[in-house]
Amino acid sequence: MTYTTRTEGCDSLRDALVSTLAGSFEQHGFRRSEDVNGLQFVLNLTNAAAPTPYRRRSQSVFVISVLSIPGPPADLRSFCYASLVRSLSNLAVAIVPPRPDHRRLDGCEIYFTTPEAGFYHLPYEANAVFERVFPIATAHYATNNDLVPDLPERYWHGSAAVEDVRRHGAVLDRMGVLPLPFPLDSVLSPDELHHLYKIFGMTGLSYGNLSARERVSEFSNGSFWMTARGCNKARLQGAGRDVLMVREFDFDRGIAHVSMPPEGEPRARVSVDAVEHALIYETYPGVGAIVHVHAWMDDIVCTPQNFPCGTRELAEEVSRLLDDTPDPSRAVIGLKNHGITVTGPTLADIFERFQGRLKTTVPMFS
Numbered sequence: 001m002t003y004t005t006r007t008e009g010c011d012s013l014r015d016a017l018v019s020t021l022a023g024s025f026e027q028h029g030f031r032r033s034e035d036v037n038g039l040q041f042v043l044n045l046t047n048a049a050a051p052t053p054y055r056r057r058s059q060s061v062f063v064i065s066v067l068s069i070p071g072p073p074a075d076l077r078s079f080c081y082a083s084l085v086r087s088l089s090n091l092a093v094a095i096v097p098p099r100p101d102h103r104r105l106d107g108c109e110i111y112f113t114t115p116e117a118g119f120y121h122l123p124y125e126a127n128a129v130f131e132r133v134f135p136i137a138t139a140h141y142a143t144n145n146d147l148v149p150d151l152p153e154r155y156w157h158g159s160a161a162v163e164d165v166r167r168h169g170a171v172l173d174r175m176g177v178l179p180l181p182f183p184l185d186s187v188l189s190p191d192e193l194h195h196l197y198k199i200f201g202m203t204g205l206s207y208g209n210l211s212a213r214e215r216v217s218e219f220s221n222g223s224f225w226m227t228a229r230g231c232n233k234a235r236l237q238g239a240g241r242d243v244l245m246v247r248e249f250d251f252d253r254g255i256a257h258v259s260m261p262p263e264g265e266p267r268a269r270v271s272v273d274a275v276e277h278a279l280i281y282e283t284y285p286g287v288g289a290i291v292h293v294h295a296w297m298d299d300i301v302c303t304p305q306n307f308p309c310g311t312r313e314l315a316e317e318v319s320r321l322l323d324d325t326p327d328p329s330r331a332v333i334g335l336k337n338h339g340i341t342v343t344g345p346t347l348a349d350i351f352e353r354f355q356g357r358l359k360t361t362v363p364m365f366s
């Protein structure tokens with residue numbers, strides 16, 4: 001597997017950290033390459049004053065931007081998030097030295113920021129930094145859609161399950177757990193925003209998603225309705241628009257087979273987390289509905305890694321954790337530094353369990 005680097009100017013702390021990081025990746029079988037085809041990830045060496053992006057040719061390339069911030073601003077979280085989106089990255093690694101003239105990595109604090117609004121930090125230690133970067137750099141996106149007009153006619157105008165998804169989308173919106181972490185349009189130009197949405201597979205209205213199983217006799221057992229990417233959960237349009245039928249999922253190729261009615265929206269794409277929902281429906285026949293929000297609940301199990309949204313690795317880890325719960329069809333799994341995925345026999349059952357337990361702040365673990 002290959003990676004490449006893109007470097008702007010020089011910065012001793014940043015360059016030292018990247019050289020150590022690259023060395024660790026090479027020990028794990030990665031090779032640096034100038035050939036952009038087949039790249040797994042890019043180390044983008046940028047700067048805090050004006051972070052700039054590596055322009056990917058393919059969505060499946062992960063970009064890790066590294067920068068140093070010698071005089072950190074009071075609101076470091078917003079600063080790091082703005083650097084992440086300006087550099088169009090999947091992860092921003094920011095080095096904050098104890099004093100502006102400090103020249104060694106030892107003694108620096110390392111801050112990690114992800115598009116899922118993850119923000120956590122630890123004192124510099126080469127291995128610890130590598131362990132945080134590795135799962136993000138080496139994950140595999142499974143967010144492609146294949147829209148096929150093969151939805152049986154009786155579902156063209158929806159079903160009880162579609163209405164259930166629409167109703168609960170509005171409830172979720174009222175609960176205030178679908179926030180954007182940062183007003184993106186205040187830091188990005190329309191062109192950058194467009195590129196960002198393409199990379200992260202969103203259109204910026206809100207986070208989170210809902211789905212409900214629909215057993216369609218013509219389809220395999222795992223079919224379900226799910227909210228589309230970047231739609232407004234408060235006012236979900238119906239089948240083939242904001243609520244899409246995932247007939248099945250090709251896990252090897254990372255493609256959702258989406259069954260459309262003839263009048264469906266050709267630009268619609270199912271939520272990037274369809275891979276996770278599909279794996280759960282396929283594995284646990286008792287699961288009838290799934291909700292994912294950037295919120296938290298006490299006393300839940302949590303994934304040890306924070307894999308990006310829409311990756312095969314995240315789906316597999318959530319499914320593995322469900323296996324260890326007393327009842328996988330009624331469980332809550334914490335996604336580290338990100339949010340929760342909740343299963344239930346129905347959406348109503350899940351929302352009942354939210355009552356008084358849902359916390360809007362996601363705890364961060366380094």
Ligand SMILES: [Zn+2]
Nearest residue numbers: 116208309339
């Ligand atoms: Zn999420």
